[in-house]
Structures are given as structure tokens and as C-alpha cells.
Amino acid sequence: MTDVQTLPLLSLPDTVVLPGMVVPVELDADTRPVVDAARAAADDDSGADPGATLLLAPRLADRYPTYGVVATVEQIGRLPGGAPVAVLRAGARARIGSGVPGPGAALWVEAEPVETDEPSSRAHELAEDYRKVVIAILQRRNAWQVIDNVQRITDPSDLADLAGWAPYLSNEQKRELLETAGVEERLTRVLAWAREHFAELEVTEKISEDVREGMDKRQREFLLREQLAAIRKELGEGEPDGTEDYRARVEAADLPDDVRDAALREVGKLERASDQAPEAGWIRTWLDTVLELPWSVRTEDTTDVAAARAVLDADHHGLDDVKDRITEYLAVRARRAERGLQVVGGRGSGAVLALVGPPGVGKTSLGESVAHALGRKFVRVALGGVRDEAEIRGHRRTYVGALPGRLVRAISEAGSMNPVVLLDEIDKVGSDYRGDPAAALLEVLDPAQNHTFRDHYLEVDLDLSDVVFLATANVVESIPDALLDRMEVVTLDGYTEDDKVSIARTHLLPRQLERAALDEAEVVVEDEALRSVAASYTREAGVRQLERALARVLRKAATRLASGEAAPLTVDASTLRDYLGRPRFTPETAERTAVPGVATGLAVTGTGGDVLFIEATSMPGERGLHLTGQLGEVMKESAQIALSYLRAHGAEHGVDATALDRSLHLHVPAGAVPKDGPSAGVTMVTALASLATGRPVRHDVAMTGEVTLNGRVLPIGGVKQKLLAAQRAGATTVFIPARNEPDLDDVPAEVLEALDVRPVADVAEILALALEDAAAGEPESPRTAGFTAA
Incomplete structure (x- = not known):
């Protein structure tokens, strides 16, 4: 040894x-x-x-x-x-x-x-068999010189070690030969591996021969396509073309029982159908769609409620109602998971939230934050302008170009059965002769029904009960009542000025600095400048225009730096005009209400809360009321009610009814904008009373509410948005209906501190406090005795 x-x-x-x-x-x-x-x-x-x-x-x-x-x-x-x-x-x-x-x-x-044993007679027999197989393989490659070398090797051990040059053996197989000392054992292994490879070569050659025999005089491109199809058929790889491949895929897929049965029935139809039949193509497309859906894939929800709330707080400022609702949803699911109760699937487990608010308040981006907090996949379905019911429920398979509905495609895109699906702009869904998409959404958004949602294209039940649906809308009145009943409405009314400054500092400014390739050491934007941009340049409920204004400031700053100005550039309230020009919004309430007959009302539009000036004037002529300003039927009725109330009860408030027995004209400016809604009644009464008495309305007073023929002030909606608009317009005193007083709980504390909000039950209270004293030359302060007397 x-x-x-x-x-x-x-x-x-x-x-x-x-x-x-x-x-x-x-x-x-x-x-x-x-x-x-x-x-x-x-x-x-x-x-x-x-x-x-x-x-x-x-x-x-x-x-x-x-x-x-x-x-x-x-x-x-x-x-x-x-x-x-x-x-x-x-x-x-x-x-x-x-x-x-x-x-x-x-x-x-x-x-x-390592000592090797002497070759036995069995080893010599195996060596000869192995030599023949190796030579056969080399002959197919025309490696004649290598064949001569193989034939000269007589020692069985050396012949077995010749497999180290074999390209069809893996490194692990070669290492196995290196660690095997016995000659007979080594030859047994290399012989088996060589035979397997030789069989693969024979199959490949057979495929080539079959294709060549069927080709006849066809073009070379057809030969390549046939070879590819034959290789896939023999090896079972690549895209399946035959019906037997679909049957194997359906049997191997993890599908619900009813879906598997439906898929196997379609496979049976495909096997009986001719390849040239149009039905074969429809069935293949349907089977591909069903097999691509993630029937058994679900993501794990996070159980750390505090961490999820931290994610929501970091991504969005304010919006406590939405954050509280998502946190409650997580807390309940976490407790059910701890107690071993069913967490996914089942009737009524879905959460359908409708985020309603003006543009730019973060409704769409909030959906991504919710998915991030839940640990789920996120997919957005845009519904703005959708008028075809088939976009929701899918087309019938008999139509050319039929596709499943957007909900099914969203599930397939998300790759799981429990994503967060954002139905964006649900209030802008239309309807025409092709159906009503909003009606098709009723089953989708009903937690008691969506566990058996049936798409017209799939024709099998799809469980949507564990999908978290979020819908966004600008105006809740545009959503059909039946659809609205199936959703839990969470209102995003807008941001205060302090909120906008905080959002700009923590979210908008860093993002725009990155897009402009700047950093905080080069451009410094002070809080006073941010506040001035929010107040004088972008009077809005959201922050979209605020971000655009910041982008404009930073673009001009980048231009100045490129021109040679020294860094850092400081943007404050005094230099803001150099970047954005003159302010777009200036206080105009005092100017507009300086004459009798003009009152400041509050309204809610698709872009948030806004002030609404209502002007009244009179002229000689036949008794009557002329209305202008694109008013809807509701506001026209409110104007008639206001005039009738003053004619009937004006004497009780010092209004001479005969002053209204003239030709009256009531106008709401911005005539190109349609206006309608039950919230301008008290404003019209005040404007007509101011006209009749000759007493101007206080410039720092705004009001909202509907009025009856007896002078009762009726409740209205959108109190928070209207108060935010009043604060932006510079009003300090706001009259609201007394029955809307509970809505003040939703108003930010800083807004309530800046405004003197007066709940009133009768329009007489407004007339007593909103009109200036007839003997006064200048408007009184809201802190004078005339206001405190109430």
C-alpha cells in the first residue's frame, strides 16, 4: 500500500x-x-x-x-x-x-x-457495452478522431474515467464517479447514463425524421415550426398545444371543485372539436384565463396593528377617520386569527369603504397605503367614463374578442385572491344602451353576495369576500342610492392651512426636490412661504395645486442655480412673488358685500367647499323675480321661498314688504358654472332683506342652510367643507343650521378656534345679527354687542 x-x-x-x-x-x-x-x-x-x-x-x-x-x-x-x-x-x-x-x-x-480493485470479467463486459454506446453517441456527432482514441483504450478503469469529458454529465455525476473506487460500479453508472443520453438523441432524431417526412415541399419556416411543436410534444415543455396538455394542466392545478369540473367539461369539448373550428380557439382562451387566476393564492395579513397604523400615519397627514376604520379592521382580523376563527372567505367578511372628497386630498394614494399597511397586493380599477356593463361582468364567450370583466382581470393582475382593489372615480360611472355598470357593481360590493360573484365570461363562482374594496368619489350625490347603501362612506373633506403646510413640509417638498435634482442645502423654503402659497396661490380643498406650485418654485430655483447664483436660495414670503408672480387669490368678501343686497353663502362643489356670493337688486317695473346664474330647480325654489317669506314676515324684522313689490333680479355670479342644492335659502333671504332695508351684510359673515316658508332653518350637508372654505375666504362668523351642530365634532379644532360658528334654528336670528346697523357707516366687528346680544 x-x-x-x-x-x-x-x-x-x-x-x-x-x-x-x-x-x-x-x-x-x-x-x-x-x-x-x-x-x-x-x-x-x-x-x-x-x-x-x-x-x-x-x-x-x-x-x-x-x-x-x-x-x-x-x-x-x-x-x-x-x-x-x-x-x-x-x-x-x-x-x-x-x-x-x-x-x-x-x-x-x-x-x-485510493486503491482500485482488479477488473473482473463482468467489468470487461460492461466496458465493452459502454464502449459501444459511447461510439454510437460519437458517430451521431461525427467525432471520428475521438472514436479512434476510445477504441485504443483497453483498461476498463481508464474507459470509465473517460466519462470526465462527457458534456451530457453534470458535475455532481462526475464527482460521484470520482468518489467511486470500484471499476465495475463505475462502469455500471456511466453505462446507464450513456444509454439515457443515447435514448434522448434517438428521440430527437426521430422528431427530425418525422418532421422531414411530413414537410414534403413546404418552406423552411414551416419545418422550424413543426420541429418546435414536435419537441414540445415529446418533452412536455413550453406552451401546450394539444388537448392532452390542457387536461394535464387542469388536473395538476389547485382549483376549487366546481371550477375544476367546469374546466374538465371544456377540455372534453376541446378534445371533440376540430382544430379549425372557431370554438376551439374560444375554449383555449377560456382555459388559459381560468388557469392563470390565483385560485389558491392568498397573502398573509399583518397582525401588528400598531405597525400598520404607523404606516398609515407616515404616508398621510390627518384623515383620522379612514385610519381608524382600517385599524379597526386589522384589530378584528388579528383577534379572530388568535382565537382560531375563520379569517378569510365566507359571507360578509369583506370591507367596502367609499372615500368621498374633493380632488387632491389623497383618496387614490390612500389605497396604496392601506394595501401597504395590510401587507396585501394593490391593484387600481379606473371606472371614470365606463358605460359598458360588460366592463364589470365580462363579455359572453360567444362574442368575438370577449374578455373577462375588470374585477377578474384585477384579481389576475394582483396574483392573489385577497388584494386591495381600488375602484377609482366610482361616481363617474355612466350608463347607456350597453347597460348600467353601477348596477353590475351591486353584487361586487355587497359583502353578503360577493362570495359567489359570477362573471359572464368565466361562468363560475368567484369568491370576492376577502377582497378589501376601496371606492373613491368626488361627490356622494352622484353615486346611485342602491350602490351607496352597500358601501361604508368615509368623508375626506379637505385640509386646513396648517395641514397643508405640514403636508408640504413632510411629503410634497421632499418629493419635488428629488424630481428637480435639488437638495435642502441648495434651496430652503420657509414655512411662511408654504403658508402663503396655500392661502394666496392655491385656494383648494386638497394639495394638488399646492404641489404644482412648489414644483414651479423649484424649477425656477434650479434655473437660478444653473445661471450662477450662489446656494442656498431662500424662498420666504417676501421673495415668493419672484417665483410665482402675483397672488391669484385676494380677499374680496368686504368689497363684494360693501353694498346692500349682497350676502356670502357657502356651498360644496366637486372640488370641495367654496364661498357663494348672492346678489339682489330691484328696478321699476312689473312685480316679479328674475333669476340668473345657471341655477338648478332646487335653488330656484329656494329663491321663491325666500321672497315669499320676506313678503309674509318681513315686518317682523323691519323689512318693508312694499320695497319688494318691484321687479327683482337675483343673481349668483360665475354664471357659466351650474349651481344647485338645498343650502342657499338663508343666504337668499339675507340678500333680499339687505336690499329691502338698505343695510349691507357684514363682510366677515358667511352662512349656509335651507329655509322654509315659516323661516325654519333646515339642515344641510358638507359642514366641514363649508367651514374650511369660510376660513380660506377670510370669514370670521358662520351661521349654520342648529340641527347640524353635531357635525362640528368632525371639524378640526384650529378651524373652530378661528371661526365663530353660530347654530341657528330660525332665519330671524341671522337677520338680526348679519345685517349692519342702519346708522353705522362702517361694518362692526364680530365681537361687538350686536353679535353678543344673541
């Missing part, structure tokens, strides 16, 4: 070298120390020069090497590119022992030679 050798270890990554192989090894920082150590050891050896010897072992990803080959450095030279290389000849197998100290930077180990 040969003694144990001490050799430097050279491990080659992803390369297995078997005995008898000659391989080049490029000399780099890892291999050069080992080769140098081997050469140094050879030079120090006394007697005949034995050559530089080292231990060569494979280094694969799964584990460290335990076996290697004793290799001799045959030659050291350079490649054509100039890189140094050593040519190694692999010798006998050796088992890697423990490490030992050695010279140089190489790793020295004990190499224990």
Missing part, C-alpha cells in the same frame, strides 16, 4: 477532473500559490526529479470536496491572450485527509491514495 502523501490542495470551482484527464488551469490569485508550492516542493526533493505534484479536487456549491486526484504539473506557459496557465495531468484518486503545516500560502493536506 502506498504511503500517505502531503500535497498542496488546489480546488477548482464547478470543475470535476477524473484520472487520466489533462486540463489547463489559469494561474490567478487562488491557483498560483498552490502551483508554486508544488514546484517548490519538487525542486527541494533529492534524487531524480519527480515533477511538481499537487492534489486537485472539485469545489461544488453543495459541499466541500472529500476526494481528489493527484495531478502533475506538465507545463507552464501563457494563453494566446497573455494570461499565465499551467497544464495539469490527473493521476490516481486520493482521499483528502486533515490539513498539515506547509510552506507558502497554499493549503497542505494529507492525500491518502
Whole structure:
């Protein structure tokens, strides 16, 4: 038995070298120390020069090497590119022992030679069989020179180790041969692997022959397509074309029982149908759609309620109602999960929230934050302008170009059965001869029904009960009542001036700085400038125009920096005009109400709350009331009621009814904008009373509310939006209906501190407090005795 050798270890990554192989090894920082150590050891050896010897072992990803080959450095030279290389000849197998100290930077180990047994008669038989299979494989490649070398090898062990050159063997298989000492066992393995490869070659050749026989005189392109189809059919890879592939896919897919039965029925129809029949294409498309849906995929909801609330707080300022609702939803799901109750699926488990508010308040972006907080996938479905019911329920499969509805496509796009689906602009869904999409949404948004939603294209039940639906709308009145009844409305009324400054500082300004390629060290925007932009340049409920104004400021700042101005540039209230020009909005309430007959009302539009000036004048002529300003039927009736009330009860308030027995004209400016709604009655009464008495309305007073013929003030909606608009317009005193007093709980505290909100039950209270004293030349302050008397 040969003694144990001490050799430097050279491990080659992803390369297995078997005995008898000659391989080049490029000399780099890892291999050069080992080769140098081997050469140094050879030079120090006394007697005949034995050559530089080292231990060569494979280094694969799964584990460290335990076996290697004793290799001799045959030659050291350079490649054509100039890189140094050593040519190694692999010798006998050796088992890697423990490490030992050695010279140089190489790793020295004990190499224990592996003794191989003498070839038996069985080994010679296996060697001949293996030789025949290898020669057959090489003949198909026309490698005649290699065949001559194989025929000259007589030793069965050397013939088995010849598999180290086989390209069809993996590194793991070659390592298995390296670690196998028995000749017969090695030959058994390489023979089996060679036969498998030879069978694959025969299948490939058979495919080529079949295609060539069927081709006849067709073009070369047809040959390539047929070869591709035949290869996919034999190997079962790629896109399935045959009906047997669809049957296998349906049986292997994780589908609900009713969906699997429906899919197998369609596969049966496809098997009986001709390939040229139009129905075959429809069935294939339907099967592809069904198999692409994530029937069994669900994402895990987060159970950390505090962390989810922190995500919502970080992404959006304010909006506490929405955040509280999402937090409550998470808390309930977390408790059900802790107690082992059903969390997903089932009747009535879906949450349908409708986020209603003016543009720019963050309704759409809030959907992404909700999905982030829940840990779910997010998908947006835009419904603005949708008029076809098939967009929701899908088309019938018999139509050309039929597609599933947007809900099914959203589920497929999300890749899970429980995403957050945002139905954007649900109030702008229309209807025509193609159906009513809003009616089709009734089943989708009903938690008691959407666990069996049926799309016209799929014609199978789709469980939407675990989908979190969020809908956005600008005006709640535009949503059909039946659809609104299925949603939980959360109102986003807008932001106060302080909110806008905070949002601009924490969200908008950093985003616009990044888009303008600026940083805070180059441009400094002070809070006074942000407040001035919000108040004088972008009077809105949201922050969309505010962000555009900030983008304009930063673009001009970037231009100045590029022109050579020194950084940092400071943008404050005094320099803001240089960036944005003159202010777009200036206080006009005092100017508009300086003459009798003009009152300031409050209204809610699609863009949030706004002030509404109502003007009244009289002229000689036939008794009557002329209305202008694009008024709807409700406001026209309010004007008639206001005039009738003053004619009947004007004497009680110092109004001479005969002053109204003239030709009267009531006008609401911005005539190009349609206006309608039950909230301008008290404003019309005040404007007509101011006209009749000659007493102007206080410029710092705004009001809202509907009036009856007896003077009762009726409740209205949108109190928060109207109060925000009053604060933006500079009003300090606001009259609201007494029955709307509970709505003040939703109004921010800073707004209530800035406004003197007066709930009134009778319009007489407004007339007593809103009109200036007839003897006064200047308007009184809202803190005078005339107001405090109430």
C-alpha cells in the first residue's frame, strides 16, 4: 500500500477532473500559490526529479470536496491572450485527509491514495457495452478522431474515467464517479447514463425524421415550426398545444371543485372539436384565463396593528377617520386569527369603504397605503367614463374578442385572491344602451353576495369576500342610492392651512426636490412661504395645486442655480412673488358685500367647499323675480321661498314688504358654472332683506342652510367643507343650521378656534345679527354687542 502523501490542495470551482484527464488551469490569485508550492516542493526533493505534484479536487456549491486526484504539473506557459496557465495531468484518486503545516500560502493536506480493485470479467463486459454506446453517441456527432482514441483504450478503469469529458454529465455525476473506487460500479453508472443520453438523441432524431417526412415541399419556416411543436410534444415543455396538455394542466392545478369540473367539461369539448373550428380557439382562451387566476393564492395579513397604523400615519397627514376604520379592521382580523376563527372567505367578511372628497386630498394614494399597511397586493380599477356593463361582468364567450370583466382581470393582475382593489372615480360611472355598470357593481360590493360573484365570461363562482374594496368619489350625490347603501362612506373633506403646510413640509417638498435634482442645502423654503402659497396661490380643498406650485418654485430655483447664483436660495414670503408672480387669490368678501343686497353663502362643489356670493337688486317695473346664474330647480325654489317669506314676515324684522313689490333680479355670479342644492335659502333671504332695508351684510359673515316658508332653518350637508372654505375666504362668523351642530365634532379644532360658528334654528336670528346697523357707516366687528346680544 502506498504511503500517505502531503500535497498542496488546489480546488477548482464547478470543475470535476477524473484520472487520466489533462486540463489547463489559469494561474490567478487562488491557483498560483498552490502551483508554486508544488514546484517548490519538487525542486527541494533529492534524487531524480519527480515533477511538481499537487492534489486537485472539485469545489461544488453543495459541499466541500472529500476526494481528489493527484495531478502533475506538465507545463507552464501563457494563453494566446497573455494570461499565465499551467497544464495539469490527473493521476490516481486520493482521499483528502486533515490539513498539515506547509510552506507558502497554499493549503497542505494529507492525500491518502485510493486503491482500485482488479477488473473482473463482468467489468470487461460492461466496458465493452459502454464502449459501444459511447461510439454510437460519437458517430451521431461525427467525432471520428475521438472514436479512434476510445477504441485504443483497453483498461476498463481508464474507459470509465473517460466519462470526465462527457458534456451530457453534470458535475455532481462526475464527482460521484470520482468518489467511486470500484471499476465495475463505475462502469455500471456511466453505462446507464450513456444509454439515457443515447435514448434522448434517438428521440430527437426521430422528431427530425418525422418532421422531414411530413414537410414534403413546404418552406423552411414551416419545418422550424413543426420541429418546435414536435419537441414540445415529446418533452412536455413550453406552451401546450394539444388537448392532452390542457387536461394535464387542469388536473395538476389547485382549483376549487366546481371550477375544476367546469374546466374538465371544456377540455372534453376541446378534445371533440376540430382544430379549425372557431370554438376551439374560444375554449383555449377560456382555459388559459381560468388557469392563470390565483385560485389558491392568498397573502398573509399583518397582525401588528400598531405597525400598520404607523404606516398609515407616515404616508398621510390627518384623515383620522379612514385610519381608524382600517385599524379597526386589522384589530378584528388579528383577534379572530388568535382565537382560531375563520379569517378569510365566507359571507360578509369583506370591507367596502367609499372615500368621498374633493380632488387632491389623497383618496387614490390612500389605497396604496392601506394595501401597504395590510401587507396585501394593490391593484387600481379606473371606472371614470365606463358605460359598458360588460366592463364589470365580462363579455359572453360567444362574442368575438370577449374578455373577462375588470374585477377578474384585477384579481389576475394582483396574483392573489385577497388584494386591495381600488375602484377609482366610482361616481363617474355612466350608463347607456350597453347597460348600467353601477348596477353590475351591486353584487361586487355587497359583502353578503360577493362570495359567489359570477362573471359572464368565466361562468363560475368567484369568491370576492376577502377582497378589501376601496371606492373613491368626488361627490356622494352622484353615486346611485342602491350602490351607496352597500358601501361604508368615509368623508375626506379637505385640509386646513396648517395641514397643508405640514403636508408640504413632510411629503410634497421632499418629493419635488428629488424630481428637480435639488437638495435642502441648495434651496430652503420657509414655512411662511408654504403658508402663503396655500392661502394666496392655491385656494383648494386638497394639495394638488399646492404641489404644482412648489414644483414651479423649484424649477425656477434650479434655473437660478444653473445661471450662477450662489446656494442656498431662500424662498420666504417676501421673495415668493419672484417665483410665482402675483397672488391669484385676494380677499374680496368686504368689497363684494360693501353694498346692500349682497350676502356670502357657502356651498360644496366637486372640488370641495367654496364661498357663494348672492346678489339682489330691484328696478321699476312689473312685480316679479328674475333669476340668473345657471341655477338648478332646487335653488330656484329656494329663491321663491325666500321672497315669499320676506313678503309674509318681513315686518317682523323691519323689512318693508312694499320695497319688494318691484321687479327683482337675483343673481349668483360665475354664471357659466351650474349651481344647485338645498343650502342657499338663508343666504337668499339675507340678500333680499339687505336690499329691502338698505343695510349691507357684514363682510366677515358667511352662512349656509335651507329655509322654509315659516323661516325654519333646515339642515344641510358638507359642514366641514363649508367651514374650511369660510376660513380660506377670510370669514370670521358662520351661521349654520342648529340641527347640524353635531357635525362640528368632525371639524378640526384650529378651524373652530378661528371661526365663530353660530347654530341657528330660525332665519330671524341671522337677520338680526348679519345685517349692519342702519346708522353705522362702517361694518362692526364680530365681537361687538350686536353679535353678543344673541
